[in-house]
Amino acid sequence: MLSDAELTGAPRVVRDWSYTTNRMVGDGWILLGDAACFVDPLFSSGVHLALMSAVMAAAYVHGAKTDPTLRVPAGQVYEQLYRKEYAHFRELASLFYASNRTEESYYWQARRLLGDTNVGARESFIRAVAGQPPRGYERSALSHGELPSEISEMFASVASDKRLRDATVAMGLSLNLVPRLAGEAKLERRPIFAEGEFQWSAVLSSATRPEGTPLSNFVAALVNLVDGKRNIGQILDRFTQGVEDSEQIEQAHESMINAISILYVDGAIDSLMG
Ligand SMILES: Cc1cc2nc3c(=O)[nH]c(=O)nc-3n(C[C@H](O)[C@H](O)[C@H](O)COP(=O)(O)OP(=O)(O)OC[C@H]3O[C@@H](n4cnc5c(N)ncnc54)[C@H](O)[C@@H]3O)c2cc1C
Numbered sequence: 001m002l003s004d005a006e007l008t009g010a011p012r013v014v015r016d017w018s019y020t021t022n023r024m025v026g027d028g029w030i031l032l033g034d035a036a037c038f039v040d041p042l043f044s045s046g047v048h049l050a051l052m053s054a055v056m057a058a059a060y061v062h063g064a065k066t067d068p069t070l071r072v073p074a075g076q077v078y079e080q081l082y083r084k085e086y087a088h089f090r091e092l093a094s095l096f097y098a099s100n101r102t103e104e105s106y107y108w109q110a111r112r113l114l115g116d117t118n119v120g121a122r123e124s125f126i127r128a129v130a131g132q133p134p135r136g137y138e139r140s141a142l143s144h145g146e147l148p149s150e151i152s153e154m155f156a157s158v159a160s161d162k163r164l165r166d167a168t169v170a171m172g173l174s175l176n177l178v179p180r181l182a183g184e185a186k187l188e189r190r191p192i193f194a195e196g197e198f199q200w201s202a203v204l205s206s207a208t209r210p211e212g213t214p215l216s217n218f219v220a221a222l223v224n225l226v227d228g229k230r231n232i233g234q235i236l237d238r239f240t241q242g243v244e245d246s247e248q249i250e251q252a253h254e255s256m257i258n259a260i261s262i263l264y265v266d267g268a269i270d271s272l273m274g
Pocket residue numbers: 032033034035041044045046047048050
């Protein structure tokens with residue numbers, strides 16, 4: 001076929017097969033699977049992304065038809081969730097390539113990741129790339145992998161911040177602490193994808209979780225009262241205004257301390273000032 005062909009330019013090496021589209025959803029159309037994006041096939045992510053987007057796209061179409069108010073905002077959430085999963089796989093592929101300097105080290109890295117010394121290096125590599133869910137790989141990479149130093153340092157700093165927050169919570173939160181939301185945290189009402197469908201919910205979004213964390217009505221009401229000025233005791237008073245039953249007040253107190261602890265450890269509450 002190439003016998004009469006003429007080379008008209010220098011050969012090029014294609015190193016990254018990943019691609020993504022500018023828009024994934026619009027008026028009357030939605031993209032999924034390879035039509036929307038594709039990641040370097042190292043972790044066999046294609047079928048996972050195709051099926052995940054198919055489930056969400058079906059839910060989106062059903063939701064948009066039954067509740068037209070979902071049409072535009074649920075489309076945005078679909079795209080955010082999909083891009084996040086895509087980015088997760090892409091970052092893991094970059095991480096894998098970044099932590100291997102020679103051809104042999106790919107195999108050794110795979111063996112380290114699997115943590116099974118009875119399996120040969122090449123077989124480990126095949127197992128590692130034959131359909132790893134990203135979160136499983138992430139855990140393995142953190143516990144057994146050889147990571148570039150800037151990435152290990154970043155993880156170490158996040159882990160140390162979390163340890164400090166855990167320790168503060170373990171000591172017990174006193175009523176005079178003033179909780180303050182992280183600068184970019186925003187409470188809003190928008191669609192979430194839960195139990196196989198798009199539905200409206202209170203959501204706390206932040207820079208690290210632009211798609212937002214769904215909140216129950218109780219926690220949403222609590223977050224509404226966190227203004228960086230009221231302390232926990234004052235928030236509790238506002239919360240239980242008009243409630244006479246001491247048992248109910250006690251329960252609200254306990255649930256509120258639990259919710260503040262979770263929001264603090266998660267970083268949505270940035271600080272607790274004494
Ligand atoms: C060689 C190879 C190996 C791969 N290995 C893996 C792996 O091990 N694990 C993994 O997870 N992923 C793997 N992938 C990626 C994976 O196959 C894709 O990401 C996945 O199949 C995408 O699914 P899809 O439904 O979006 O597209 P496709 O599976 O491509 O399905 C699209 C379908 O639409 C049909 N079609 C196209 N145009 C029209 C039209 N006009 N009318 C009607 N029908 C039409 C096509 O014939 C096709 O059947 C591999 C891909 C390749 C090419």
